Amino acid sequence: MEVLSVQNLTKSFDKDDAAVNDVSLAVEQGELFALVGESGCGKTTLLRLVAGFEEADRGTIAINGDIVTDDGYSLKPEKRKVGMVFQDYALFPHYTVGQNVAFGISGEPASYKKQRVKEVLDMVGLHGFDDRYSHNLSGGQQQRVALARALAPKPKLILLDEPFSDLDGLLKDQLREEVRNIIRRAGATALFVTHDMRDALSSADRIAIMRNGDIIQTGTPRELYDNPENLYVANFFGKINALQVRVKDGCFQMASGCIRDVKNYGDGDYLIGIRPENVEILSSCAEKCFKATVKLAQYFGDHQQIHADVGEGKNIVIHAHEKVLFHEGDTICLNFDPVKVHVFQNAEA
Ligand SMILES: Nc1ncnc2c1ncn2[C@@H]1O[C@H](COP(=O)(O)OP(=O)(O)O)[C@@H](O)[C@H]1O
Ligand SMILES: [Mg+2]
Structure with missing residues (x-):
């Protein structure tokens, strides 16, 4: 069952480019769905x-099967139960934690409200915080109060806008x-x-990646990381080496060898991506x-980052976990796993 269904949604402000451009997406019951992308790509809108x-401007939105936005209707x-x-x-x-949480529950008897506030504060690990004021709470605690307030009316759908971006380090990971x-x-x-790919990869069941108002790919964290449709998506989820290569004789031709074209892309020129x-x-x-040939080797404790020239002036970055330290000018011998080569046919640098 789809809790949220968005179809062909468009919104422009005063600029030429739409902030949200013909976007469609569906979020299933019980899913944690992340919308990721660079600042200004239209996520908040x-x-x-x-x-x-x-x-x-155009498009429809349905929540739990009920249309909430349609041509001229909003x-x-x-009333949207979000x-x-x-x-x-x-x-x-100037409200206590309890009052803040009770704020969203309307039209219910006081005894129910009190009970529900206790329930959700317990749920977010803030048992007994009812009478405290929010300005005395840490950032993480305030975020949990905000979550309790959102959950209190038992909404069908919860929307969270950059919920962790004001936190960092261990606190962020824990929260x-x-x-x-x-x-x-x-x-x-x-x-x-x-906007943080780590939030999305580690928390979401599915992710939609946005760019300039469009959704450019949707999938599970694993699908997006392992099978990015283009270089932009690949780069968003971590460093990737991009190489322009030609397939000939069933092989991606490189100056110092060739990588087997195991997925049979066939002869032609391709942009390929290989993660370090x-x-x-x-x-x-x-x-x-x-x-x-090693051009630059940097030691980062848990790995070495090596920039190497693989011939014809093509440089790639490698993350090496070997104990031996590499140095500029060293000749190294590489192996590429042909299955892990991403091939971008709709090349987008
Ligand atoms: N109220 C507004 N008035 C005019 N332009 C806006 C408004 N809100 C957002 N925008 C513009 O819409 C685009 C998308 O913004 P936003 O949805 O906030 O992006 P994100 O949340 O991904 O950073 C940006 O170009 C932004 O400047
Ligand atoms: Mg935003």
Whole structure:
């Protein structure tokens, strides 16, 4: 069952380019769905359209099967049964934690409200915090109050805008895991926005990657990392070496050897991508290895980052985990796993 269905949604502000451009996506019951992309690509606008804070130019939005946005129709935000968690928490400073959480529950008897506030504060690990004021709480605690407030009315869908971006380090890693578990336990469905690929990869069931108002690829974290459709997506999720190569005789031709075209792309020119961790440095040079020259070697403790010339002026980055240290000018012998070569046919640098 789809809790959120967005179809052909478009929103322009006063500029030529649409902030959200003909976007379609569906979020299934119980899913944690991440919307990722660089700053300014339209993530917040899309979230605000779903929440009803912005009116669409075109397209439809359905929440739990009910149309909330359609041609000229826009259901008021408070009627949409969505919970919203903002980047800056947006708590009322002059309210207690309990009052903040109770804020979203309307039309219920006071005794129910009190009970529900206790329930959600327990859920987010803030048992007994009812009478505290938010300005005395840490950033992580404030974020949990904001989450409790969003969960309190039992919304069908929770929207979170950059929920972890004001936090860092261990706290961020812990809170990310905690928020994920809380949303799961509450049985809620969530759409969250982040510009940090680590948030998306580690927390989301599925990810949609946005660029200039468009969704350019949707998939599980694994699918996006392992099978990016283009170089932009590949780069977003970590460093990747891009090489322009020709396939001939069933092989990607490189100056010092060739990588078998195991997926049978066939003759032609291709842009290929190889992640640094998928290049192996061999301890001795076998007949079929690729000779390369080290241009720069940097030691980072857990790995060495090596820039190597693989011939014809092509440079690649390798993450090596060998104990032996490499130096500029060394000749190294490489092996590429042909299965791990990404081939971008709709090349986009
Ligand atoms: N209220 C607004 N008025 C005019 N332009 C806006 C408004 N909100 C967002 N934009 C523009 O829409 C684009 C997308 O912004 P936004 O959705 O905030 O991106 P993101 O959340 O991905 O950083 C940007 O170019 C931004 O300047
Ligand atoms: Mg934003």
